[in-house]
Amino acid sequence: METITRDDEQQHLMVDVDVIEARSKFRVRELTRDSETGVSILSRVCLDIPKGLIVGIIGPSGSGKSTLLRSLNRLWEPPAGTVFLDGRDICDLDVLSLRRKVGMLFQLPVLFEGTVADNVRYGPHLRGEKLTDTEVHKLLNLADLDSSFASKTGGALSVGQAQRVALARTLANEPEVLLLDEPTSALDPISTQNIEDAILKLKKSQGMTTIIVSHSIKQIQRIADLVCLLVNGEVVEVLKPEHLSEANHPMAQKFLELSS
Numbered sequence: 106m107e108t109i110t111r112d113d114e115q116q117h118l119m120v121d122v123d124v125i126e127a128r129s130k131f132r133v134r135e136l137t138r139d140s141e142t143g144v145s146i147l148s149r150v151c152l153d154i155p156k157g158l159i160v161g162i163i164g165p166s167g168s169g170k171s172t173l174l175r176s177l178n179r180l181w182e183p184p185a186g187t188v189f190l191d192g193r194d195i196c197d198l199d200v201l202s203l204r205r206k207v208g209m210l211f212q213l214p215v216l217f218e219g220t221v222a223d224n225v226r227y228g229p230h231l232r233g234e235k236l237t238d239t240e241v242h243k244l245l246n247l248a249d250l251d252s253s254f255a256s257k258t259g260g261a262l263s264v265g266q267a268q269r270v271a272l273a274r275t276l277a278n279e280p281e282v283l284l285l286d287e288p289t290s291a292l293d294p295i296s297t298q299n300i301e302d303a304i305l306k307l308k309k310s311q312g313m314t315t316i317i318v319s320h321s322i323k324q325i326q327r328i329a330d331l332v333c334l335l336v337n338g339e340v341v342e343v344l345k346p347e348h349l350s351e352a353n354h355p356m357a358q359k360f361l362e363l364s365s
């Protein structure tokens with residue numbers, strides 16, 4: 106930046122781009138392998154996840170989508186100096202506080218024993234905090250569930266409802282980022298819509314940064330601001346979902362054909 110001359114408009118444009126990049130919630134640089142096992146699945150992945158946006162990750166089976174997602178909260182341990190959250194190397198962060206900031210939902214929800222309210226209170230309870238009934242209801246509402254669910258047990262819920270309880274439980278940790286690994290692949294269309302509504306509401310009301318792995322291009326087109334296409338562990342495209350048809354990589358066209 107020191108080299109910029111005031112009169113050079115082009116250079117000023119470059120500064121703006123730098124500033125936007127500096128506001129990325131996540132930056133991934135040259136990520137290839139799990140530093141614990143040494144296994145290389147990704148191919149020098151570089152990616153910026155802008156704050157407050159929903160980013161969809163798509164790609165063929167086995168391309169490394171879950172691995173990339175898991176590297177963001179150290180379920181897959183990235184080498185130092187490859188993944189940054191708000192400019193800080195995530196390897197320098199305490200792993201539990203990282204996972205509190207970066208919440209994750211999986212394909213199938215697993216609820217703990219007890220009521221829905223017990224589940225939602227779980228994270229705060231571990232930190233010695235007790236959520237009031239009103240706070241529990243608010244979290245359920247954020248996950249698109251009404252407060253009558255608080256007293257139900259896991260066995261009385263559909264998979265879609267259980268997934269929303271898992272979302273409310275994650276939100277109780279006040280995450281700044283949500284990682285969603287195919288969160289609706291086991292759900293019917295109505296439950297899928299409920300989860301998508303909840304994700305969109307969270308973006309609008311809380312500016313939540315969300316990264317979602319999905320096999321459904323249509324889902325990505327409905328909710329994502331950006332889509333990242335992964336092929337053989339390599340990020341081959343990052344673009345707006347509405348521009349997928351203009352993508353150069355043949356896999357992008359194949360995905361579009363298969364989804365139409």
Ligand SMILES: Nc1ncnc2c1ncn2[C@@H]1O[C@H](COP(=O)(O)OP(=O)(O)OP(=O)(O)O)[C@@H](O)[C@H]1O
Nearest residue numbers: 142144146164165166167168169170171172173318
């Ligand atoms: N711990 C591991 N050790 C070795 N190989 C692994 C490990 N985890 C995943 N892999 C391999 O890495 C590749 C990418 O896996 P990953 O689950 O990230 O892909 P994916 O794109 O999410 O696939 P899918 O869409 O089928 O869920 C696969 O070939 C998988 O078998």
